[in-house]
Amino acid sequence: MRVLIVEDDPDLSRQLGEVLKDMGYAVDVANDGEEGHFLGDTEPYDAVVLDLGLPVIDGVSVLQKWRADGKTFPVLILTARDQWSEKVAGFDAGADDYLTKPFHTEELLARLRALLRRAAGHTTDTIEVGGLMVDNRAARAFVDGMPIKLTSHEFRLLSYLAMHRGRVISRTELVEHIYDQDFDRDSNTIEVFVGRLRRKIGTDRIETVRGLGYRLLDPAAENNKK
Amino acid sequence: MRVLIVEDDPDLSRQLGEVLKDMGYAVDVANDGEEGHFLGDTEPYDAVVLDLGLPVIDGVSVLQKWRADGKTFPVLILTARDQWSEKVAGFDAGADDYLTKPFHTEELLARLRALLRRAAGHTTDTIEVGGLMVDNRAARAFVDGMPIKLTSHEFRLLSYLAMHRGRVISRTELVEHIYDQDFDRDSNTIEVFVGRLRRKIGTDRIETVRGLGYRLLDPAAENNKK
DNA sequence: ATCCGCCCTGAACGAAATCTGAATATCGAG
DNA sequence: CTCGATATTCAGATTTCGTTCAGGGCGGAT
Incomplete structure (x- = not known):
């Protein structure tokens, strides 16, 4: 945000x-x-x-x-x-x-x-997506009740995805909302952060939509596949 | 588009x-x-x-x-x-x-x-054609509520057909709207994509009109047939 | 003020998905 | 039955993405 x-x-x-x-x-x-x-x-x-x-x-x-x-x-x-x-x-x-x-x-x-x-169309400060909970009030995240240690940028990325879960978010949009004004985006920092997040919250939670961006999804809801 | x-x-x-x-x-x-x-x-x-x-x-x-x-x-x-x-x-x-x-x-x-x-004469970001739903904002498509995994070109093709559902769209028109200017169309990429789409959303949804092009139709409605 | 450690950035490289173009098979009209 | 049009398949080529890593900055601790 x-x-x-x-x-x-x-x-x-x-x-x-x-x-x-x-x-x-x-x-x-x-x-x-x-x-x-x-x-x-x-x-x-x-x-x-x-x-x-x-x-x-x-x-x-x-x-x-x-x-x-x-x-x-x-x-x-x-x-x-x-x-x-x-x-x-x-x-x-x-x-x-x-x-x-x-x-x-x-x-x-x-x-x-x-x-x-x-x-963003939510009614509480916490967002839950299939066992993953993002607490925007405390700036913390949990997977199945266990707190996850996230760096500040990792949390921003996760929070933004959670706020717009289900939607595909382009790299451009992510950069614009995660960084403040002076930032040159000609690198692959987003990919790097997505990689780290996946290692922390589980690989199957962040789907990459090739050519478009990323999307946070509920791995339990089996109808997301294929 | x-x-x-x-x-x-x-x-x-x-x-x-x-x-x-x-x-x-x-x-x-x-x-x-x-x-x-x-x-x-x-x-x-x-x-x-x-x-x-x-x-x-x-x-x-x-x-x-x-x-x-x-x-x-x-x-x-x-x-x-x-x-x-x-x-x-x-x-x-x-x-x-x-x-x-x-x-x-x-x-x-x-x-x-x-x-x-x-x-295109629509009022929302989503278009529905007989159980097939195309969400242009989220860049997703659903068949009977089940999300379909599409590549970005497949999605563009489907989206364009959905925007003009019921109309016959020529190959030329599709190519012109799906690719940017510098593209040599001397191949059959459109046929290839239509084939892949059909495999994903069901064969009977995209009708081919010989000599003219393709048309997206509602398989439930019988009055689509020529 | 200085040191130390965590985090971020940017780049390089390998991996994977997707696109293209062509070859081959099938279909449909007449 | 024949021919042109459409389908299908497939293997490179290409683009996009994932991962790793080193250098450096920033903040906290001493």
């Missing part, structure tokens, strides 16, 4: 960035409205955290532009306390949730998870 | 080409308006992605010429940001949708799918 933070307070944005990375997200940070708008327009984020009080272009305008351009990613807006009018304007512009500053990072994480979940 | 990209920025066109191929389209790329116009006039595309700012001949003129010549394929135009006048001119010239640069690839894909669907 890849997230954009648009926040002008350097302390806050840095701290948020760290927390989100710890949780296993790929994170980009923009420091003003213009940069934020550009990134949101350019990169395929799974969610955006948007401060409404921003230099250069204010948050509501940024959000309006995105929505006018057809961007559908969920947006969580941050408002100063008691700025009720701003909040309303944010919702009118197409926000999906809000949080008033100051807030507890735990709450931000919870709301963000809820947004990501909803966008 | 065969798509033409007319785009002068080599980075962008290369990247777009890759993404679209990932999604299973056959893709041709033209680097300027003249080449683009020629290809669009000559080859039977299912959709075109057309940049408006082009060398030699500009995008709007290209589009006007195509429409004047009776070309009906859907055209998605790309405009630089905030070039509202260009956008309007594009629509007047007969564009079906637009996207402002920069954009993220998933949005382009979604809009392209929507255009292709609309053009």
Whole structure:
């Protein structure tokens, strides 16, 4: 899952960035409205955290532009306390949730998870596919109840596949959602990670669809074969 | 599904080409308006992605010429940001949708799918023909609920037949829509693929119409027969 | 600040699936 | 029955994928 933070307070944005990375997200940070708008327009984020009080272009305008351009990613807006009018304007512009500053990072994480979940059509933070369980809340995975040790990128890959289980995901899409902006993809890192994941969760869980990409499937459901 | 990209920025066109191929389209790329116009006039595309700012001949003129010549394929135009006048001119010239640069690839894909669907007179990503289901989004096919394992070319072939079910499709048309431009068809690859498909989805689903081509039909419905 | 260890990247190489083109067999119309 | 059209089969050729490994970066520990 890849997230954009648009926040002008350097302390806050840095701290948020760290927390989100710890949780296993790929994170980009923009420091003003213009940069934020550009990134949101350019990169395929799974969610955006948007401060409404921003230099250069204010948050509501940024959000309006995105929505006018057809961007559908969920947006969580941050408002100063008691700025009720701003909040309303944010919702009118197409926000999906809000949080008033100051807030507890735990709450931000919870709301963000809820947004990501909803966008992918799930109702819980944990996804189970035939004995494999992915816990997005704790950033952990289990096979038949046994915890699996995954590195951060391995988890991101698995989580993304789990969120879209059954669908074929192209290498391109995986790269775009697992890495943040500055990454040259001219290597075979995805293949390498898929290989490692397979060794950890079992070979038959990730199917490769030649020429298209990968798909997470339930090895128990025997009707996946042939 | 065969798509033409007319785009002068080599980075962008290369990247777009890759993404679209990932999604299973056959893709041709033209680097300027003249080449683009020629290809669009000559080859039977299912959709075109057309940049408006082009060398030699500009995008709007290209589009006007195509429409004047009776070309009906859907055209998605790309405009630089905030070039509202260009956008309007594009629509007047007969564009079906637009996207402002920069954009993220998933949005382009979604809009392209929507255009292709609309053009084929369908409203969802999945097509069902008597127990056979083709899911263009997930790049999967099912027979009576059982997933069928298809290679990417087999899937393209099936998808095209499903999009035009009931119609007789000539070998030539199939080749043109499944492969990109530089392909010598002096072989019998289509027969080979049809054979493989039949083995996988059932012999009675693809009817061969002697001297004309193939047709996908519903084996349950009796009124398909000539 | 420095060292150590884990993880990531990129490349190389081998393996596997798939595609192509041709040869051969079968079918259907007249 | 004959001929052209379509089916089937198959072996290279080709593309795509899996695996391994070394170098290096980053973070944590000391």
